[in-house]
Amino acid sequence: MNNNDISYTLQALAEHLDARLIGDGARQVRALATLGDAGPDDIAFLANRAYLKYLPGTRAGAVLLHPSHADECPVACLTLDNPYLGYARLSRLFDPLAARFEAGVHESAIVSPSARIGENVQIGPQAVIEAGVVIERDVVVGPGCVVGADSVIGEGSRLHANATVAHGVMIGKRTILHSGCVIGGDGFGFAHDGSRWHKIAQLGGVVLGDDVEVGSCSSIDRGALGDTLIGNDVKIDSQVQIAHNVQIGDHSALAGCVGIAGSTRVGRHCMLGGGVGLSGHLTLCDGVQVTGMSLVSHSIHEPGVYSSGAGGTMPNSQWRKNAVRFKQLDALAKRLSRLEKRRDEKPDVERQRDEKYKDDS
Amino acid sequence: MNNNDISYTLQALAEHLDARLIGDGARQVRALATLGDAGPDDIAFLANRAYLKYLPGTRAGAVLLHPSHADECPVACLTLDNPYLGYARLSRLFDPLAARFEAGVHESAIVSPSARIGENVQIGPQAVIEAGVVIERDVVVGPGCVVGADSVIGEGSRLHANATVAHGVMIGKRTILHSGCVIGGDGFGFAHDGSRWHKIAQLGGVVLGDDVEVGSCSSIDRGALGDTLIGNDVKIDSQVQIAHNVQIGDHSALAGCVGIAGSTRVGRHCMLGGGVGLSGHLTLCDGVQVTGMSLVSHSIHEPGVYSSGAGGTMPNSQWRKNAVRFKQLDALAKRLSRLEKRRDEKPDVERQRDEKYKDDS
């Protein structure tokens, strides 16, 4: 990606980040790059000691780093206590999408006359805004997006191309929905009459807080009666499934391919690794971390790191032998107990025998 | 969600459900709610003993429940033998989507002149109906949906916004496709020539039965030669992947994130928990239930509940110790056997020795 129109002086960046500048403040940088890849027009950053080895040889125009590394930096630098956070803030300055914003409703978009569209809103080609929708100010609705009846998109939010918001969904401010995601599809609810299924209409909605992000092709289902609730600053990666009436606390992060079954409540500041599955009707307290591809089938009441599964890969030939044993695990444990019991009984027998021999001797 | 235009008398609801009414039949209710949340304008239900504690204090206008709980109900009630099924039927009366239906083809939709559109059909904005498609009566095609050439959408079905049906797909009656789902994408078929892949065109289609539901962002791939077949009353949750030439029997239910590999046949009345994976070319007989995140790598010929995996989460520090041992499991089992063998040999040795000493003595 070339973004040739973006350029900042180091002085301007230092002020933006509230960083200390060492070097020529008038110098211009035009892009952000890694220490290894950066050239003279780029600003790089050092946020992980593993990359320190690239610092002495960097060709970057400037480097954002911790004050403790300033002495080792061969070029201009901006120093900050949390350079990774500085990188995050810097990255947004170099985002070409921000520059491309153009307010207005594309002529091919279909906007219901009863929808209320705020100021400075961009609605892309082929988008559909249904009746009763409220689009607050500074929102971007990408091409091909659909916003269903009576939904609200909060100030400054962005829907990327082909995102879908169903009816009656409330989306907070500065929230980002990526392409292909679906907010407010029906929860999976059916009653069985002994021979077949009867659909339970999903009458609740979905409420997303402020500063939420939902990744590509992720789905958040609407509640059966009450709403599915996603707190503020919740970050959801791609291919995630959140079932009806789930609640996710503020500041939690869900990595790709996570699946959460109905009515489960995840606390604040939780982190779920890729492919984690949570069973339904559980409660995870604040501060729970679950490692990748774990199945959580019971509530968790203490913060900490949790895992399940049989561990990492091994060569298939070795794995087969171990996996076969898993089916025997209970039997193995019982055999071990039996052996221990017999072993523990031995000393007495031996003692008696020894004593007998003692007598003999 | 406010649905202020929906209102029923208790008398009308009792007749609809064929329930016994105890209380004032002229009383109006305007929404469905849980026992705990319901107010005087709402009807609630009691279908799970866990919620019985909320019955004495409910503020609901009326409660749907089993006759055995009628005496404990402080307000009007409708009694039924299967109140959960009653709740399902009631829920659909309060669904605002039903009320919003408006027949007609939106002016922005693109409908091929060779498509046949039945009576009382709604085709939303920006939808595309390709050549040779048949849309039967009472169908709703949501905004942004695409129906590919020669496909058929059966009577009373509904495609939610941005659902995609490829060419040559047959969809039964009263079937629901949620947003972002894809019916009839190519199956994953390639021949290898020793150095690279050659695509196998997927010439089969997909046939969905009546009363099927497919969740948000789920995909059902078209067959390689024959069709991928989904029976009647099959319920498929969100983020599910069904590969080419899979067959799913009537009345089966697949929870979120299930993945089924090619040519596997799932029987009738099966239930697959969230995240379950089925290998290819398997057969699961009728009445098989598989618990969440299990991998099924062999056919199952007896109905019942099946599971795999290493069980639920534990603290990561404890888990690491156990997971390391999994890699040693076969070795552990062999060591146990060796120990047992030596233990079993012992008596003879000891016996001989004992006998020897007996001689000595």
Add this chain to the structure above:
Amino acid sequence: MNNNDISYTLQALAEHLDARLIGDGARQVRALATLGDAGPDDIAFLANRAYLKYLPGTRAGAVLLHPSHADECPVACLTLDNPYLGYARLSRLFDPLAARFEAGVHESAIVSPSARIGENVQIGPQAVIEAGVVIERDVVVGPGCVVGADSVIGEGSRLHANATVAHGVMIGKRTILHSGCVIGGDGFGFAHDGSRWHKIAQLGGVVLGDDVEVGSCSSIDRGALGDTLIGNDVKIDSQVQIAHNVQIGDHSALAGCVGIAGSTRVGRHCMLGGGVGLSGHLTLCDGVQVTGMSLVSHSIHEPGVYSSGAGGTMPNSQWRKNAVRFKQLDALAKRLSRLEKRRDEKPDVERQRDEKYKDDS
């Protein structure tokens, strides 16, 4: 699917495949079918010995098979050393989609004046082509697709309905994107300030090679700084998630529901089974195969087949007993070691005793 307009003589097919024809070259076939299903107008194939039993009774007009089976074939045949590869090549001749191609930009499509559209390109209804896009010759962009600003779609590629390509994505030649897939959504990158998340703008792009296929509802995220790189001839099934800055080597194949975390590098000629998860920042060398639903949490440096997990399903009652033991596995192993140690100490004790008795005797 009836494709009544497609018909070939056996002679023409033999020439196309460079196969030896035994039988009447003027005979016409109109479709491809399995040995068991084929009728007189169909050509069937035998590529797997498991289906050899159907050969004597086949009603096919002709059969594609290995020369060693020609004698057993009751009808005309085409012989080839790799009949499965022959089937792949044949299948594409019978694909009705190829026949349906019609060059041109649909009047409802929105194409930016700054986009460059090659010769013989089809752009479907409701599609959106943003500013600066390059669509090379012989490309098909399906209905409802969006191609973001400055992206390039290489010669002969096909985007199926409702596929989404974000801005700044490079797509090679003859590449196929299925419906609902998203190429170039933001990678999942945030910096934490101790209390909340700060978005890291994803400034890299995605580069897909030639002859790549991406399945329905799959997502490939854009890089944080550099690009996410998918090599040539990489085949990706449905519901796959590929995170930012992942690299996949040429000729690798990823089955459905695979998830790959950020910055992981997969070699050439790798095969990942359904539901496999790869942790972030790993390296898999060339020629690695991972079986279904395995979690790979460490780099793999030797080609071969790898697995993880606790093995296949068993009845739930049996599984529960084993899964409980998994939580005790480390304790069981320690108990076993203790037992072995005590057992190993025995001989000395016994030897001493034996010797003592020897002395006694």
